Amino acid sequence: MIxxxxxxxxxxxxxxxxxxxxxxxxxxxxxxxxxAILKQLVSRGGMPEHIRRAFQKxxxxxxxxGLRLPDLVEIxxxxxxxxxxxxxxxxxxxxxxxxxxxxxxxxxxxxxRVSPNTRIFLTGRPHIxxxxxxxxxxxxRIPVSPTEDDIKSYLKKRLDSDTDPxxxxxELRADIMSIVPAKTSGM
Amino acid sequence: xxxxxxxxxxxxxxxxxxxxxxxxxxxxxxxNRQILQWLSPLEPQKRHQGVRIGRLDGxxxxxxxxxxxxxxxxxxxxGDPVLFCYGNPGVGKTFLx
Numbered sequence: 001m002i003x004x005x006x007x008x009x010x011x012x013x014x015x016x017x018x019x020x021x022x023x024x025x026x027x028x029x030x031x032x033x034x035x036a037i038l039k040q041l042v043s044r045g046g047m048p049e050h051i052r053r054a055f056q057k058x059x060x061x062x063x064x065x066g067l068r069l070p071d072l073v074e075i076x077x078x079x080x081x082x083x084x085x086x087x088x089x090x091x092x093x094x095x096x097x098x099x100x101x102x103x104x105x106x107x108x109x110x111x112x113r114v115s116p117n118t119r120i121f122l123t124g125r126p127h128i129x130x131x132x133x134x135x136x137x138x139x140x141r142i143p144v145s146p147t148e149d150d151i152k153s154y155l156k157k158r159l160d161s162d163t164d165p166x167x168x169x170x171e172l173r174a175d176i177m178s179i180v181p182a183k184t185s186g187m
Numbered sequence: 188x189x190x191x192x193x194x195x196x197x198x199x200x201x202x203x204x205x206x207x208x209x210x211x212x213x214x215x216x217x218x219n220r221q222i223l224q225w226l227s228p229l230e231p232q233k234r235h236q237g238v239r240i241g242r243l244d245g246x247x248x249x250x251x252x253x254x255x256x257x258x259x260x261x262x263x264x265x266g267d268p269v270l271f272c273y274g275n276p277g278v279g280k281t282f283l284x
Contacts, residue, residue: 005260018235032228034227036229038226038227039227052218066225112268119270120268120269121259122270122271124273125273125274126273139269139270140259140267140269140270141255142270142272143274144272144273154246157243
């Protein structure tokens with residue numbers, strides 16, 4: 001998705017950023033996640049002065065203090081306002097910690113409210129749908145299931161890279177290629 | 188002779204200026220790196236490289252053709268800002284191109 005949006009977004013002032021949730025990661029707090037979005041936005045060009053000033057101020061304070069969530073949302077707003085369009089893609093929301101997810105959704109809702117030029121793309125398992133509806137109301141929702149052609153492409157790749165090709169013959173391969181896609185697509 | 192000295196002096200001062208400029212740029216770079224680290228320790232681009240390599244061309248492209256996706260991604264569109272693609276584990280959500 002990130003690459004498709006990047007390909008389409010040829011114009012100036014269009015930024016595409018992305019995150020992958022991972023239940024193994026200990027560092028995926030809302031602040032770190034939104035910080036990673038901001039990091040990608042500012043890596044594109046020069047460091048905005050307002051971020052440099054916020055950093056220099058934080059460095060002087062006790063323990064070189066980290067960002068607070070409201071400050072981060074405000075810095076994001078000031079950064080996004082200078083762009084025409086920002087796409088934020090977040091994958092595998094079901095892998096995020098429920099407490100963080102709620103906070104993340106609330107922050108994202110605030111971001112689209114104060115920065116209407118933001119578009120948010122989310123993926124997750126079906127049980128997250130309730131939380132999405134509760135937080136974003138009428139979000140656009142697309143159910144994902146592989147088409148027969150998707151499954152054929154995938155099977156072909158797996159069969160072609162089989163490390164034990166002698167166990168395969170033409171008939172078995174033809175059976176796999178016809179039966180598996182028909183039985184599994186749209187599941 | 189004197190013009191030679193003059194030239195030498197110019198070259199020298201040019202070098203000094205360039206050196207100062209290089210130091211200045213290096214300091215800015217170092218601070219920029221610190222700022223990026225301060226913003227977040229996460230590096231999602233690493234995972235993205237892995238996804239990009241594992242992806243099969245064409246698979247899941249139907250999603251990009253849906254009216255819902257088109258409306259959401261339109262540059263000047265004023266449709267709903269949030270798009271949620273959902274599905275069970277392994278259906279290919281991560282690998283939508």
